[in-house]
Amino acid sequence: MAKLSVLDMKGKKVSDIELNDSIFAIEPNMSAMHLVVVNYLANQRQGTQSTLTRSEVSGGGKKPWRQKGTGRARQGSTRAPQWYHGGIALGPKPRDYGFSINKKVRRLAMKSALSSKVAADEMIVLDNLALDAVKTKDVVAVLSAIDAGKKTLIVLPEKNDVIYKSARNIAGVKTTLVSTLNVYDILNCDKIVVLKDAASKIEEVYA
Numbered sequence: 001m002a003k004l005s006v007l008d009m010k011g012k013k014v015s016d017i018e019l020n021d022s023i024f025a026i027e028p029n030m031s032a033m034h035l036v037v038v039n040y041l042a043n044q045r046q047g048t049q050s051t052l053t054r055s056e057v058s059g060g061g062k063k064p065w066r067q068k069g070t071g072r073a074r075q076g077s078t079r080a081p082q083w084y085h086g087g088i089a090l091g092p093k094p095r096d097y098g099f100s101i102n103k104k105v106r107r108l109a110m111k112s113a114l115s116s117k118v119a120a121d122e123m124i125v126l127d128n129l130a131l132d133a134v135k136t137k138d139v140v141a142v143l144s145a146i147d148a149g150k151k152t153l154i155v156l157p158e159k160n161d162v163i164y165k166s167a168r169n170i171a172g173v174k175t176t177l178v179s180t181l182n183v184y185d186i187l188n189c190d191k192i193v194v195l196k197d198a199a200s201k202i203e204e205v206y207a
Contacts, residue, residue, distance in 0.1 A: 002118055006125045006196055011145035014127050017196065019118070020203045028112040028119075033183055036101060036109035040184040043098040051091030054079050111206060113186040124148065124193045129156075134165045143173065149190030155181060157197040178202055 002019040019025070054060070060079030067074055081089040117123040124146050131138050143152055151172040156163060159177060167173050176185060178201040186192055194202070 004118070004123065004125050006127050007146050008127050009129065009142045009145065011147070017125055017199065019199065020207055023111050023203060023206050024114050024118045024123075026111050026115045028116040029108050030112075032105050032109040033112050033116075033187065036106060036183045037187065039099060039101050040182060045097040047095045047097050049092045050094050051088040053089075053091070054081060054087030057085060057087045059085065107206060109183045110181070110186075113183045114202070117186060117192050122191050124191055125199055126193055126195050129154075129163055129195060131162050131166055134162055136166050136169050139163070139166045139173070140170060143170075143193070146193065147191075148193055151188070151190040153185050153189040153192045155192065155194045155198045155202075157195055157201050178205065 002021055002025040003016055004019060005013045006015045006017050008014050054077065057079050060077040062078075064075045064078050065072065075083075077083075079086050081087055114123070126142075126146065129142065152174070154163070154167060154173065154175045156175060156177055164175050167175050174185060174189070176182075178198050181202070
């Protein structure tokens with residue numbers, strides 16, 4: 001079993017926690033993580049870019065000049081792509097960039113990401129994160145005490161508006177729930193701070 005120290009809000013060790021090896025100590029699968037990250041980023045794309053074709057721009061209709069006898073190239077419409085104010089040939093249209101991934105691959109990627117953080121000593125287990133009021137400086141003090149780094153992901157077991165509002169204005173710090181945890185956020189941070197209860201929930205979900 002992978003064993004990590006459990007810290008309090010002042011950065012002092014209060015106990016140890018044993019984590020499930022099948023989740024936090026597997027051999028990371030790079031290809032699975034890469035595929036899931038690409039999928040996550042693709043799903044973020046809006047795909048709303050659009051250009052007008054020759055049938056959609058205003059004007060045209062009348063043939064500019066007769067087919068033969070003028071000495072100029074034959075033209076059928078002033079809204080063809082080669083004309084000023086003409087339509088765009090082969091331009092982008094709204095589309096969905098998202099694609100689906102097998103559930104087993106998603107689970108493997110999540111376990112690989114968590115295991116890579118544990119192996120690199122970039123995962124911190126926090127005993128509790130209790131704040132009396134919304135104060136950004138309190139979260140800054142906690143992150144400084146536990147040496148969390150510049151880019152930090154805080155994983156909460158359940159929704160907590162006080163912690164979320166206290167941390168949202170700190171550059172590089174992001175809060176998430178176990179239910180919304182994703183591979184991209186895990187790999188995109190310097191340190192991942194997991195509350196003790198959140199670690200138990202992760203084991204329940206992915207064990």
